[in-house]
Amino acid sequence: xxxxxxxxxxxxxxxxxxxxxxxxxxxxxxxxxxxxxxxxxxxxxxxxxxxxxxxxxxxxxxxxxxxxxxxxxxxxxxxxxxxxxxxxxxxxxxxxxxxxxxxxxxxxxxxxxxxxxxxxxxxxxxxxxxxxxxxxxxxxxxxxxxxxxxxxxxxxxxxxxxxxxxxxxxxxxxxxxxxxxxxxxxxxxxxxxxxxxxxxxxxxxxxxxxxxxxxxxxxxxxxxxxxxxxxxxxxxxxxxxxxxxxxxxxxxxxxxxxxxxxxxxxxxxxxxxxxxxxxxxxxxxxxxxxxxxxxxxxxxxxxxxxxxxxxxxxxxxxxxxxxxxxxxxxxxxxxxxxxxxxxxxxxxxxxxxxxxxxxxxxxxxxxxxxxxxxxx
Amino acid sequence: xxxxxxxxxxxxxxxxxxxxxxxxxxxxxxxxxxxxxxxxxxxxxxxxxxxxxxxxxxxxxxxxxxxxxxxxxxxxxxxxxxxxxxxxxxxxxxxxxxxxxxxxxxxxxxxxxxxxxxxxxxxxxxxxxxxxxxxxxxxxxxxxxxxxxxxxxxxxxxxxxxxxxxxxxxxxxxxxxxxxxxxxxxxxxxxxxxxxxxxxxxxxxxxxxxxxxxxxxxxxxxxxxxxxxxxxxxxxxxxxxxxxxxxxxxxxxxxxxxxxxxxxxxxxxxxxxxxxxxxxxxxxxxxxxxxxxxxxxxxxxxxxxxxxxxxxxxxxxxxxxxxxxxxxxxxxxxxxxxxxxxxxxxxxxxxxxxxxxxxxxxxxxxxxxxxxxxxxxxxxxxxxxxxxxxxxxxxxxxxxxxxxxxxxxxxxxxxxxxxxxxxxxxxxxxxxxxxxxxxxxxxxxxxxxxxxxxxxxxxxxxxxxxxxxxxxxxxxxxxxxxxxxxxxxxxxxxxxxxxxxxxxxxxxxxxxxxxxxxxxxxxxxxxxxxxxxxxxxxxxxxxx
Numbered sequence: 001x002x003x004x005x006x007x008x009x010x011x012x013x014x015x016x017x018x019x020x021x022x023x024x025x026x027x028x029x030x031x032x033x034x035x036x037x038x039x040x041x042x043x044x045x046x047x048x049x050x051x052x053x054x055x056x057x058x059x060x061x062x063x064x065x066x067x068x069x070x071x072x073x074x075x076x077x078x079x080x081x082x083x084x085x086x087x088x089x090x091x092x093x094x095x096x097x098x099x100x101x102x103x104x105x106x107x108x109x110x111x112x113x114x115x116x117x118x119x120x121x122x123x124x125x126x127x128x129x130x131x132x133x134x135x136x137x138x139x140x141x142x143x144x145x146x147x148x149x150x151x152x153x154x155x156x157x158x159x160x161x162x163x164x165x166x167x168x169x170x171x172x173x174x175x176x177x178x179x180x181x182x183x184x185x186x187x188x189x190x191x192x193x194x195x196x197x198x199x200x201x202x203x204x205x206x207x208x209x210x211x212x213x214x215x216x217x218x219x220x221x222x223x224x225x226x227x228x229x230x231x232x233x234x235x236x237x238x239x240x241x242x243x244x245x246x247x248x249x250x251x252x253x254x255x256x257x258x259x260x261x262x263x264x265x266x267x268x269x270x271x272x273x274x275x276x277x278x279x280x281x282x283x284x285x286x287x288x289x290x291x292x293x294x295x296x297x298x299x300x301x302x303x304x305x306x307x308x309x310x311x312x313x314x315x316x317x318x319x320x321x322x323x324x325x326x327x328x329x330x331x332x333x334x335x336x337x338x339x340x341x342x343x344x345x346x347x348x349x350x351x352x353x354x355x356x357x358x359x360x361x362x363x364x365x366x367x368x369x370x371x372x373x374x375x376x
Numbered sequence: 377x378x379x380x381x382x383x384x385x386x387x388x389x390x391x392x393x394x395x396x397x398x399x400x401x402x403x404x405x406x407x408x409x410x411x412x413x414x415x416x417x418x419x420x421x422x423x424x425x426x427x428x429x430x431x432x433x434x435x436x437x438x439x440x441x442x443x444x445x446x447x448x449x450x451x452x453x454x455x456x457x458x459x460x461x462x463x464x465x466x467x468x469x470x471x472x473x474x475x476x477x478x479x480x481x482x483x484x485x486x487x488x489x490x491x492x493x494x495x496x497x498x499x500x501x502x503x504x505x506x507x508x509x510x511x512x513x514x515x516x517x518x519x520x521x522x523x524x525x526x527x528x529x530x531x532x533x534x535x536x537x538x539x540x541x542x543x544x545x546x547x548x549x550x551x552x553x554x555x556x557x558x559x560x561x562x563x564x565x566x567x568x569x570x571x572x573x574x575x576x577x578x579x580x581x582x583x584x585x586x587x588x589x590x591x592x593x594x595x596x597x598x599x600x601x602x603x604x605x606x607x608x609x610x611x612x613x614x615x616x617x618x619x620x621x622x623x624x625x626x627x628x629x630x631x632x633x634x635x636x637x638x639x640x641x642x643x644x645x646x647x648x649x650x651x652x653x654x655x656x657x658x659x660x661x662x663x664x665x666x667x668x669x670x671x672x673x674x675x676x677x678x679x680x681x682x683x684x685x686x687x688x689x690x691x692x693x694x695x696x697x698x699x700x701x702x703x704x705x706x707x708x709x710x711x712x713x714x715x716x717x718x719x720x721x722x723x724x725x726x727x728x729x730x731x732x733x734x735x736x737x738x739x740x741x742x743x744x745x746x747x748x749x750x751x752x753x754x755x756x757x758x759x760x761x762x763x764x765x766x767x768x769x770x771x772x773x774x775x776x777x778x779x780x781x782x783x784x785x786x787x788x789x790x791x792x793x794x795x796x797x798x799x800x801x802x803x804x805x806x807x808x809x810x811x812x813x814x815x816x817x818x819x820x821x822x823x824x825x826x827x828x829x830x831x832x833x834x835x836x837x838x839x840x841x842x843x844x845x846x847x848x849x850x851x852x853x854x855x856x857x858x859x860x861x862x863x864x865x866x867x868x869x870x871x872x873x874x875x876x877x878x879x880x881x882x883x884x885x886x887x888x889x890x891x892x893x894x895x896x897x898x899x900x901x902x903x904x905x906x907x908x909x910x911x912x913x914x915x916x917x918x919x920x
Contacts, residue, residue: 208522210890214786214898221784248544260893263533264562275551281537281560282547285787287894291522309893310530312523 002194002206003028003180004315006295006326007336008303008360012042012172019161021325021332022180028328029180031092031156036166037195037202038149040174040301044079045147051078051103052122055142055150056129057190058098062138066100066129073125074107081170090163093155099164101149119199123226130191130229140190143197149173152193175301179204192232195297199226201242203296205234206328207313211289212236218285219243237294240286245298251373252304253366254279256353259288260309262368271371295326301358311350317363318345324356324363386491388453392484394837395459395476397451403473406447410465410474415846418459419474422450449474455488462832462839464848478836496759497664499842499852501657501799501822502751503763505835508770508910510800512809515904515919518890527880527887534879535598536565536817536895538648539718539743541788558740559718561647564591564599565895566807566878569748569794569819570624570650570722572606573631574665574674574686575755575842577859580829580851583867585612587828588620590872599875600647602819605663605688607631607677613638618646624722625709626652627662628688630678639712648718648743649709653692653701656752656769656795658761659724662688666756668845669854698735702742710741718743725749725767725795733776737785746819747772749795753822753833755852756843769795770813774914777814777898786898790816798823799835803874804881812899813914825851828870829862 003025005018015036022034045053058066070077080102089095110121126144133139142150149171153160157180161167179194194204209215212233219227219239224247227239237259244250244258261280267273290308293315297303305315305326317326319337327333333345344363348354351368390396397419411419424446431439451459459476466475489496518524539560542550550557568588573581584601591599598620605626612618613635623646625632654660665674665686675682695701701721709719720743723732729747736742749769754762773793780786793815797806799822807818825831829851832839842852850859886892889902896902904919905911911918 208518208890210516210518210522211894211896211899213901214896217781217786217898218784221781221786223784243544248548250548263531264535275548278547278551278557279544281541282544282787284537284541284894285897289891289893291890310525 003328003332004178004204004206004293004295004326005328005332005336006175006177006297006303008175008301008324008356010174010322010360012174013176014167015171015173015176015178016161016167017336018176018178019157019166021327021336022178023158024335025180025327025329025332029157031159031180033152033154033181033190033193034157034160035152035179035181035193035195035204036150037177037197037204037297038171038173038175039147039202039297041147041149042172042174043170045103045149045170048078048103049147051105052144052146053101053103053149054144055148056100057096057140057153058100059138060097062133062136063098063100065132065136066139069129069132070104074109076105077102078105079103083164085163090155090159093153093160093163099151123199127225127228145197145200148197148202150195150197152190154190175297175303177202177204177295177297189231191229194232194234196232196235196238198238198242199246200299201238201245201296203238203241203294205237205292205294206315207290207292207308209233209236209288209290209292211287214285215240215288222247234292237288237292238296240288241296243286252298252302252355253353253373255304256306256351256368257372258283258286259306260290260350261287266369270369275372293328302355304353304355305348306353307348307350309350314347316345316347317354317356318342319356319363321361324360326354386455386488388455388484388488390451390453391479393451393453393458394479394483394485395461396479397449397459397465398475398477399449400473401446401448403471404448405471405473407470409468409470410449413464413468413848415462415464415841415848416457416460417452418457419449419451419465422448424448455485455491458485460839460841461837462841462848497756497843498759498762498840499755499757500833500840501753501762501835503835503837505800507751507796507799508768508905508907509796509806509809510802511905511907511910512916513904513919514808514885514889514902515917516902517888522890525887525890525892527883530887530892532883532886532892533894534564534882535562536897537561537790538563538600538720538792538817539790540740541790543784543788556715558743559716561600561718562598563647563817564597564875565811565817566599566803566875567622567792567817567819568599568601568824569821570602570604570652571755571821571825572604572624572663572665573609573677574606574669574854575604575852577847577850577853577862578673579859579862579864580867583862583864584824584828584871585617586864586868587871587875589617590868591875592620595872595876597875597879602650605630605652606665606674607634607679609677610634610638614641614643616644618642619644621646622648622650624650624652625705626688627690627692628686630680630686630688633679634677636712645713645717648720649713650746651701651705651709651719651721653721654724654726654748655722655754656724656748656750656766657754658757659726659750659766660690661757661761662690664688664756664843666843666845671854674854698732702735702739706739706741720744720746722746722748725769725772727767729767729772729776730779733779733789736789737780737783742789744790744792744816745776746792746794747776748819749793751796751799752794754842766795769793769810771913773810773815774813778915780814781898786814792817792819794819794821804878804885807878808882808885809903812896812903813916814898814900816895816897824871824874827874828867
């Protein structure tokens with residue numbers, strides 16, 4: 001099993017808090033890797049919220065290829081964080097040339113683009129860079145999106161964090177998601193590390209998706225270039241989230257109706273029975289079957305957590321107005337937000353979706369048996 | 377036969393027959409039950425003359441011989457009366473004095489069952505035991521990283537969809553705009569495949585219907601049964617139980633006058649309409665109900681004269697292309713029930729199935745595709761059709777599914793697989809394999825006949841006389857003296873038994889795979905086989 005930790009805070013906080021919380025839960029992961037997702041950034045990125053930030057790992061040669069490529073497209077570097085690492089990485093962490101976090105200025109030709117067109121272009125660039133990197137094994141790209149930084153590396157989370165000196169002001173963020181990896185079926189490949197990201201939607205998962213193969217086939221056949229990769233079964237959760245919101249125009253409260261629909265008797269008693277029946281039928285190939293705990297982040301900076309129908313994975317949400325954390329274990333929560341009312345901690349069960357909105361003032365719980373928000 | 381008698385080319389000895397009757401003189405009571413019950417009159421009362429040599433042990437005594445006569449059972453060797461191995465004689469014998477034994481070598485009879493230039497025709501199934509489905513293993517067992525589920529206590533969603541499902545985007549748009557959304561039925565993934573009223577005896581049919589009704593009404597299992605091509609009894613057409621029935625229309629259109637006229641009086645819509653274009657047992661050949669079975673009842677339901685053979689044409693006579701089939705049949709059937717009933721074609725498995733499927737993808741009225749593999753059964757067909765024609769179901773289903781995946785329509789057109797599921801008795805395992813290869817559900821007929829009514833047929837040519845209406849179990853006979861052997865309520869009970877057992881077994885397969893929220897359609901990563909080429913062909917794992 002992996003361990004998950006996510007936090008949303010009014011004031012930007014250091015990613016170390018997430019990694020230390022991960023360390024508290026170290027019995028639940030084997031230190032085979034860590035993934036970090038930062039959004040609603042503080043520090044220098046606060047001033048350049050609209051500039052797309054490229055996150056990835058590059059070799060010297062890869063960086064040169066990147067520069068040529070980006071210049072050809074017309075991107076100008078606006079700001080970058082330089083991560084200088086000691087000569088010798090800690091045991092189990094591979095030696096890399098460059099951990100890149102770089103904000104760009106959009107090409108001038110893109111000026112008139114609509115938001116939708118921009119989104120498509122950013123995705124396209126990320127996929128092209130990924131393909132270039134896979135060809136020569138000289139670059140790994142995690143995200144290319146405004147106000148989002150991602151970092152993934154093999155090794156023990158806390159050791160990696162210290163090695164990369166992540167406790168720096170530039171990396172402070174209001175939304176942090178971190179995953180400590182327990183390596184299972186797949187060889188360690190950074191593209192298999194959570195969190196996963198696509199066009200503003202991010203998610204990370206604990207557990208194994210037993211329905212992975214049919215879901216992957218369904219997503220691959222949607223004719224959307226971003227639905228690709230799938231080095232990990234958990235990537236499908238991010239893509240299903242993206243699909244339900246962008247393609248189906250559904251609210252987050254409907255996400256769970258897609259991945260774990262109600263059983264027929266419950267649908268019959270639901271105020272939106274007709275819609276849910278249709279949704280269950282037409283999205284049947286997206287039913288996840290779990291066991292999974294999914295923590296995700298939406299473009300509006302909301303954080304959410306859902307469990308699969310079996311509810312076999314741990315997950316708890318708690319905090320105080322202004323700061324909430326989502327954690328695999330209560331000890332992680334205790335570490336990150338000790339000054340909370342613990343009686344309000346909530347462990348979502350098989351029907352619940354827990355959402356902490358962008359205002360970070362309360363935990364809202366929506367059950368699948370409640371009426372759906374109207375389609376937007 | 378006398379040693380000096382002439383022998384004709386078709387003169388056979390008992391040894392040349394596929395089955396030899398073993399009869400014990402000392403146990404036999406000469407009650408005559410076996411000869412009375414034999415469906416093919418293969419045995420008769422025999423009068424045997426026996427010489428008795430009496431050797432005197434006295435020095436001057438005369439040795440002599442005497443002749444005596446005893447009575448017993450004689451097996452006929454005329455090819456028209458060859459034993460079919462059904463063993464009904466054993467069933468009725470009070471002293472276990474008689475049973476058929478299979479010949480120790482290939483019979484010579486097969487060269488002679490074509491008298492008058494008529495090749496052998498029979499009922500039953502392909503005479504080839506085994507098959508690829510039995511070799512498929514379920515190899516993805518949930519261990520530690522994702523706990524296996526409790527098949528007995530966990531909740532399982534054992535439902536599949538029959539009907540055209542729109543792509544999610546379009547579906548939600550139509551929900552919002554009140555557009556036409558094709559009818560979809562949520563049904564149990566094991567369907568009783570098309571066996572007609574006529575092919576089956578009234579008792580068998582009624583028993584199946586009762587079992588299906590019980591499963592639906594009392595057990596909450598939405599099991600459906602297809603009528604086959606033979607119409608539907610008028611009372612059933614007008615009863616609420618029609619919703620559990622898939623009405624089949626085939627090239628003979630038998631019974632459809634009655635059905636169409638009953639539409640205004642129907643209180644429920646049927647579950648679906650199946651348009652049969654072909655069947656796996658005799659692909660490219662029409663249905664056949666031989667005259668033996670066309671009595672007054674059957675004739676009335678089918679709307680034909682009694683006592684004549686009813687061969688359906690191999691194709692629907694008004695349709696010579698797929699476009700016509702779709703336009704004329706599927707759409708007009710949809711219209712007949714006000715677009716409330718799913719309509720789908722059933723074809724024989726064939727290397728051209730992809731062409732049919734591709735055409736169906738373009739028509740929103742096509743509710744699915746049923747494919748019947750070479751191992752399907754039939755009430756009557758030429759032996760050559762049954763044994764040598766047709767395409768195996770596994771690759772046909774797999775290719776069709778992967779074809780749909782390629783165009784992104786794997787959820788839109790459900791594929792139903794038939795022909796060979798449960799061939800060796802492993803119905804749940806075979807059905808699960810077909811589902812994981814991409815079928816949305818499985819149709820089965822032979823297994824139902826065997827498990828629910830005690831059909832004696834086998835893949836090694838036992839019995840197989842469904843065509844002549846002499847079924848020793850009364851399953852495929854229209855003779856009341858035969859079908860009264862079958863108790864309607866007991867058939868119903870067995871139907872319920874076998875579905876409940878199937879359900880438990882299917883859960884026992886799904887639970888260790890970690891699947892419960894949805895039927896594992898297309899979960900090919902769970903499948904493995906120790907045949908390398910089969911693994912490559914089916915795109916599943918090769919395991920040894």
